Amino acid sequence: MATRESNWAVKIRDQPMATEERSWALEIDDQTENTGNSAEKQQSPKPSIYRVPxxxxxxxxxxxxxxxxxxxxxxxxxxxxxxxxxxxxxxxxxxxxxxxxxxxxxxxxxxxxxxxxxxxxxxxxxxxxxxxxxxxxxxxxxxxxxxxxxxxxxxxxxxxxxxxxxxxxxxxxxxxxxxxxxxxxxxxxxxxxxxxxxxxxxxxxxxxxEYVNELVLTFWDKTLTVEGERRHLLDMLRLSRLGKQSSAATSRGQKNSPKVSIIRSASELREAGIRFRKSKSDSLLDIQFKHGVLSLPKLTVDDSTEYMFLNLMAFERLNIGTGNEVTSYVVFMDSIIDSAKDIKLLHHKRIIRNALGSDTEAAELFNRLAKDVVFVPNSNLSKVQNNVITYSQKKCRRHRANLCRTYFKSPWTTLSLMAAIVLLVLTVVQTIYAVLQFHLSA
Known part of the structure; x- marks a missing residue:
């Protein structure tokens, strides 16, 4: 078998090559030999503005x-x-x-x-x-x-x-x-x-x-210190939403990155005992989970929200090394927003300000944004998402959450529960007193 393969390789190599094919092959060989890594980097273009595929x-x-x-x-x-x-x-x-x-x-x-x-x-x-x-x-x-x-x-x-x-x-x-x-x-x-x-x-x-950077950030309704030259207005819009100059290193692949499971919707997380709170800032990076509380940045959803996020995600997707923070945020929000009930919950917690009017329309917007986009396993939100999932899966916290919703939903139910507890305690005390009286008189 080895002899046949060797003879076949020699036969192919010895066949005459067409003039055009030979010149093309020689040209590629010359480029491979003469172009080093540094020269190759210099020749490759570095555009920052693309036609969207x-x-x-x-x-x-x-x-x-x-x-x-x-x-x-x-x-x-x-x-x-x-x-x-x-x-x-x-x-x-x-x-x-x-x-x-x-x-x-x-x-x-x-x-x-x-x-x-x-x-x-x-x-x-x-x-x-x-x-x-x-x-x-x-x-x-x-x-x-x-x-x-x-x-x-x-x-x-x-x-x-x-x-x-x-x-x-x-x-x-x-x-x-x-x-x-x-x-x-x-x-x-x-x-x-x-x-x-x-x-x-x-x-x-x-x-x-410095003047132009400050001017553009003011145009995007943000006050932020940005150092050095930036690429374009969309780049500045992204920085204004993140609240800082992000580093491309935060989105690079890491070995043995944790696997991220699917997170449940906001209403389901509430049933599992997780509470929601508005973050101290409106930076898309300001998402934290501590002691059963998921803090999310405030977001106004209006007619321009879909345009903004789609273009920011396209920018991150097509520019290598830019980062994936905006994309990760959108996918995370899509995970916890399934229906109008989730929008209503987040609106009640002052996390989402729905200027579209309809909660159903706002929920559908997030579902459209994340279509054909996957959550980046090693993003900044991976740890938050995994901690939320671990917390919500514990049955004791789910039972405690059900108890709180059932008996502490309003002041009246709380008072009723306290009255029932007091009545139960008094009944037990009365029973014990009667038993003691019986034994003392016997």
Missing amino acids: AYIRRLNCHAYKPQIVSFGPYHHGDPNVMPMEEHKDRALTHFLKRANKSLQDVRTAMAEVVQQLRGAYQSLDGKWAGDERFLHLMILDGCFMLEIIRVATKKPDDGGYEMDEPIFSDHGNLYTVPCIKRDMMMFENQLPLLVLYKLVFVEGRGDCV
């Missing part, structure tokens, strides 16, 4: 496509967002006037990082290969984004716009900016924050990175 998009195709304004190249020119383009020109003019700079000054500064900006996007169309068109897009969209953020955060306070301005006025801030803000959450609709850093630098600010 079809297998993710099919969960909700509307969650990843902007409805009113486009940022960046992916949706530029879409018919639905074209009406907003004229407002971008006014934002650019206003920015140049405020900064007292020319368009050439901005272009020169942006040209220094054009390759870095282009490399932030995955799979750009060929029409964006030229620097002029791409720079024009970055400057125009960057100025519009910066002006929107400043108007929304009241920085500068006067804004510098007329009262009847359709976008950059109090009226626009009330009716239009919330829709633009939702489009800013979308993964495919991101602009590298490097654009904003450069624009603020052109204005003359030496602390451009």
